Amino acid sequence: MEGLIRELHQELYSMSVGYLYYRSRKAVEEVTGVLPKIREFAEWFLSGNQFGIGAEDYRGLSATLLGILEDIADAIPRKDRVLLHDAAAYGLMGFLELFLEGEKEDGAEGDLPAES
Amino acid sequence: MGQKETYLRNLETLERHYPGMRDMIEKGRKSLGEEVKVMAEEAYDGTRILRVRTADGECYLSGKREPRGPAREWARTLGNLQENAPVFLMGVGDPAYLEELAGHAGRRLVIVVYEPSLRILLDFLERHEIGGWMGRHTIVFCSGEIEGMSWGYMRSIIGRLVSYGTLPLTRFFVLQNYDVLFPEETLAFVKACNETAVNEMVQFNTLHRFEGVYVKNLFANSxxxxxxxxxxxxxxxxxxxxxxxxxxxxxxxxxxxxxxxxxxxxxxxxxxxxxxxxxxxxxxxxxxxxxxxxxxxxxxxxxxxxxxxxxxxxxxxxxxxxxxxxxxxxxxxxxxxxxxxxxxxxxxxxxxxxxxxxxxxxxxxxxxxxxxxxxxxxxxxxxxxxxxxxxxxxxxxxxxxxxxxxxxxxxxxxxxxxxxxxxxxxxxxxxxxxxxxxxxxxxxxxxxxxxxxxxxxxxxxxxxxxxxxxxxxxxxxxxxxxxxxxxxxxxxxDREWAIGELKKIPDSCGELQGEAEEAAALYRKLGAVCGKPTMSRKAYLGVLKKLRRQVGKVERHEMYQLANQSLNAARYIIQNEQLLTYDSVQEEGMEIARKGALYMESVARCAGIFQEYARQVFDGWEPGE
Known part of the structure; x- marks a missing residue:
């Protein structure tokens, strides 16, 4: 899962750079292109609390992720790039960083939650 | 302050800067249609954001999680804008863009805001006090839904502000999602900006291509x-x-x-x-x-x-x-x-x-x-x-x-x-x-x-x-x-008169040469005044006054137009740099003097060359019947 998270984060980052700095209007196509990865990540996360965190925290994080997914699903058919970029760059990317930050701080892969 | 007070105060500000605008906006407000529906929501940090529905789609204009984030990044990419740089902004539905621009720019800018929907513009005017920004910058608000602000009006504004010289300083920006909500207006805006820029470039390049033969043709064909x-x-x-x-x-x-x-x-x-x-x-x-x-x-x-x-x-x-x-x-x-x-x-x-x-x-x-x-x-x-x-x-x-x-x-x-x-x-x-x-x-x-x-x-x-x-x-x-x-x-x-006038061209070129040399000398004098450790204000103003008169004489001279066209690239450099700002009047004066002297010396040289060529064409010229 670590590889997928890293790839997905990188792809969303590229999309966001295009949106913010190059005025790209391709966010819908770009996020649509990574939807299978988003789905795989979401299924993995929502399949159960496997991360050693409290049930309350897990429920909160799950609700956050569902909110992000809902916005992405809402934005794509309406070609709403503002909502889509917001959900992907300021929502999902931050969420993915929860799983990458530990590695950044400690340089230890073991900080990533173990795959189920 | 309530929405109504803010709105009225903004109308007063606009009226002060653009007499008649209050009535134009009010007239538009009273005949607003239902084509655009503006729905306000709260972002996660409490910021008011808009979701807009038009016949072409329904979209947010700001994000829920980081409503100001994209505008902040955009402002960062603008870099250091020059004094009086024109910035064309399509859309005010995400007010953060104008706030970033007008609120944080260190220099005076010329900002043209084009908002296709009057409903969105009104929503903005009801909630954002513009008096402070209007004092610091020149801001023009336009909306296609206001009578008298048709595309012809918008084009004339773009045409007045964008020239080949100011093109590198000019910024155009269309807020994200406006192309989804207002596709026709967005296309028209982009086309108008693009055409103006292309026309300016074509005009410059045409002049540049022909400047070497322009006067030769003109005199010979005369x-x-x-x-x-x-x-x-x-x-x-x-x-x-x-x-x-x-x-x-x-x-x-x-x-x-x-x-x-x-x-x-x-x-x-x-x-x-x-x-x-x-x-x-x-x-x-x-x-x-x-x-x-x-x-x-x-x-x-x-x-x-x-x-x-x-x-x-x-x-x-x-x-x-x-x-x-x-x-x-x-x-x-x-x-x-x-x-x-x-x-x-x-x-x-x-x-x-x-x-x-x-x-x-x-x-x-x-x-x-x-x-x-x-x-x-x-x-x-x-x-x-x-x-x-x-x-x-x-x-x-x-x-x-x-x-x-x-x-x-x-x-x-x-x-x-x-x-x-x-x-x-x-x-x-x-x-x-x-x-x-x-x-x-x-x-x-x-x-x-x-x-x-x-x-x-x-x-x-x-x-x-x-x-x-x-x-x-x-x-x-x-x-x-x-x-x-x-x-x-x-x-x-009439024919005899026309021949006589044409035969005066060599002398006229000589006259321009003299006037331009005099202007160059005054520019050099200005440089000397500004270059002194303690600049004399009286001397500075005195030279400036003489310069204004002398430059006016040069610029009104019939042959100056030909020199000006032939010095296309030099004119571009001067136009391009005219918006630059300097740390002191003294420094600015020295720069004006340096460029002015160089330009007037070039005009004088041009006029000398024209005179030589005009002599070849007109001395001894005896037109047949």
């Missing part, structure tokens, strides 16, 4: 003015109930050039210079032909049969062609000061310049201005029909095929799509808008595109040339007999 005719004389002798035919030299002319024989004596046939040889070789003698190109090679028209065909031209066209030509020469006003002054003695009618930028568009506007109601276009491909640029027999006997695989494709007249290039597309856009304007002004004006190939021109009727001649060319006419009724513009005393 000799023809004393026996010339003016295009404004044509409506008095050309019947307006016959069709006019513009014969351009596009590749499709190969397909129907022979058909033109049937139009002779049944229409006013005007050819472009490049089409003259193929036409004569096909047995078609046009009634007139046009040349405007300052570098047109003589070889393109060098044919004994072409020498006496009446010529419509400009005073800066290739002088070799005008010298070679023997027949009637028709000129139009082109804004050359000394030429227009000569014309004004006999003809007060101005605004008769040919337009559009190409020789064919010049011929087209001439026909329209003569008052002809039906114009037939032939060989006006504006595209590479059959992958060729021109008709056979123009630049080469058989024009070669070119690789057009990477060319821009546009809708075709006959084929579905045809390849074209940038300059052709500019002319195509010009035709599209010019014909529309002509037809708005005169609904009976018709354009028949009998170019059997090429790009599709809007608002034209497409038919074969054979059909067009059969349907439209029913009446016979002897154009040469019509033109024979005209008298030259200058005769008798």
């Amino acid at each position: 000799r023809h003015l004393c026996s010339c005719y003016k295009t404004t004389q044509l409506p008095s002798v050309i019947p307006q109930d016959i069709p006019g035919i513009v014969v351009a030299a596009g590749p499709s002319l190969n397909r129907n050039i022979g058909d033109l024989r049937d139009a002779k004596g049944r229409a006013l046939i005007i050819a472009v210079d490049t089409a003259i040889k193929p036409l004569l070789n096909a047995g078609v003698e046009p009634d007139m032909y046009v040349i405007v190109d300052a570098k047109k090679p003589l070889s393109l028209v060098e044919d004994e049969r072409a020498r006496d065909i009446p010529l419509v031209t400009t005073v800066d066209a290739a002088s070799e062609v005008l010298d070679y030509h023997r027949g009637m020469k028709f000129f139009a006003n082109e804004g050359v000061w000394f030429v227009d002054r000569l014309f004004a003695r006999r003809d007060k009618e101005a605004g008769t310049a040919m337009e559009g930028g190409s020789v064919a568009t010049a011929a087209f506007t001439l026909l329209y201005k003569i008052g002809i109601q039906r114009v037939i276009l032939v060989g006006q491909d504006l595209a590479f029909t059959g992958n060729r640029s021109h008709a056979d027999g123009t630049f080469e006997e058989r024009m070669p095929e070119e690789d057009t695989s990477r060319f821009l494709m546009v809708e075709g007249n006959v084929e579905e799509k045809v390849p074209t290039r940038g300059d052709f597309q500019i002319y195509l856009n010009w035709y599209n808008s010019y014909i529309k304007g002509c037809q708005e002004h005169d609904p009976d004006f018709r354009v028949i595109n009998a170019t059997e190939g090429g790009a599709k021109i809007q608002n034209t009727e497409v038919m074969t040339l054979r059909d067009a001649i059969r349907k439209e060319c029913g009446k016979t006419v002897d154009i040469q007999a019509c033109l024979g009724r005209l008298r030259p513009l200058f005769e008798g005393e």
Whole structure:
């Protein structure tokens, strides 16, 4: 899962750079292109609390992720790039960083939650 | 402060800056339709954000999680904007963009906000106090839904603010999602900005291309003015109930050039210079032909049969062609000061310049201005029909095929799509808008595109040339007999006066040289005053006053216009840097002095060269009858 998270984060980052700095209007196509990865990540996360965190925290994080997914699903058919970029760059990317930050701080892969 | 108070205070601010704007906005507010629905929501941090529904879609204009994030990043990418830099912003539905721009820019900017929806603009004005920003910057608010702020108005603002010199400092930005919610308005905005920028670049590059030959042509061709005719004389002798035919030299002319024989004596046939040889070789003698190109090679028209065909031209066209030509020469006003002054003695009618930028568009506007109601276009491909640029027999006997695989494709007249290039597309856009304007002004004006190939021109009727001649060319006419009724513009005393004025040109150039040298000396003096450790305010203001008077004298001089055109690149550098700011008046004064002296020295040098050339042209010149 670590590889997928890293790839997905990188792809969303590229999309966001295009949106913010190059005025790209391709966010819908770009996020649509990574939807299978988003789905795989979401299924993995929502399949159960496997991360050693409290049930309350897990429920909160799950609700956050569902909110992000809902916005992405809402934005794509309406070609709403503002909502889509917001959900992907300021929502999902931050969420993915929860799983990458530990590695950044400690340089230890073991900080990533173990795959189920 | 409540919404109503904020709104009223903003209206007062706008009224103070733009008298009449309060009523315009209020009038628009009272007749607001239901086409745009604005729904306010709260972002996660409590910021008010908008979700907007139009006939074209429904979208957010700010994000829920980081409503200010994109605007902040955008402002960062703008870098250090120069003082008075024009910034065009389409959309105020995410107010963070204008806030970032107007609130945080360190320098005074000229901000033009175009908001297609008045409802969104009102929502903004009800919640954001603009008084502070309007004090720090020049801000113009426009909305297509306010009466009097049509696209013509918007275009005029863009045209006034964007020049070749300010182009590198100008910023254009369309807020994300406006293209989804307001696709037509967004396209129109982008097109208006793009066209202005392209026109500025084309104008600069054209001047740059021709600046080396401009004055040479102008002086040499001026000799023809004393026996010339003016295009404004044509409506008095050309019947307006016959069709006019513009014969351009596009590749499709190969397909129907022979058909033109049937139009002779049944229409006013005007050819472009490049089409003259193929036409004569096909047995078609046009009634007139046009040349405007300052570098047109003589070889393109060098044919004994072409020498006496009446010529419509400009005073800066290739002088070799005008010298070679023997027949009637028709000129139009082109804004050359000394030429227009000569014309004004006999003809007060101005605004008769040919337009559009190409020789064919010049011929087209001439026909329209003569008052002809039906114009037939032939060989006006504006595209590479059959992958060729021109008709056979123009630049080469058989024009070669070119690789057009990477060319821009546009809708075709006959084929579905045809390849074209940038300059052709500019002319195509010009035709599209010019014909529309002509037809708005005169609904009976018709354009028949009998170019059997090429790009599709809007608002034209497409038919074969054979059909067009059969349907439209029913009446016979002897154009040469019509033109024979005209008298030259200058005769008798007027002619003597015009010759006398032209012979004064060398002295006039010398006069400009003296005035420019005097201005350069004053600039150097200004530099010396500013360069002193303690600058004397009195001395500074004194030199400035003298400079203003002297520069005014230079700039009003008839020959200055020619020097200014010939110093295109130098003018660009000065225009480009005029918005730069300096740390002190002293520093700024020294920079003004340095550039001013350099420029005036260049003007003086130019005038000296002009004088030398003018002497060669006019000393000992004895015009024949």
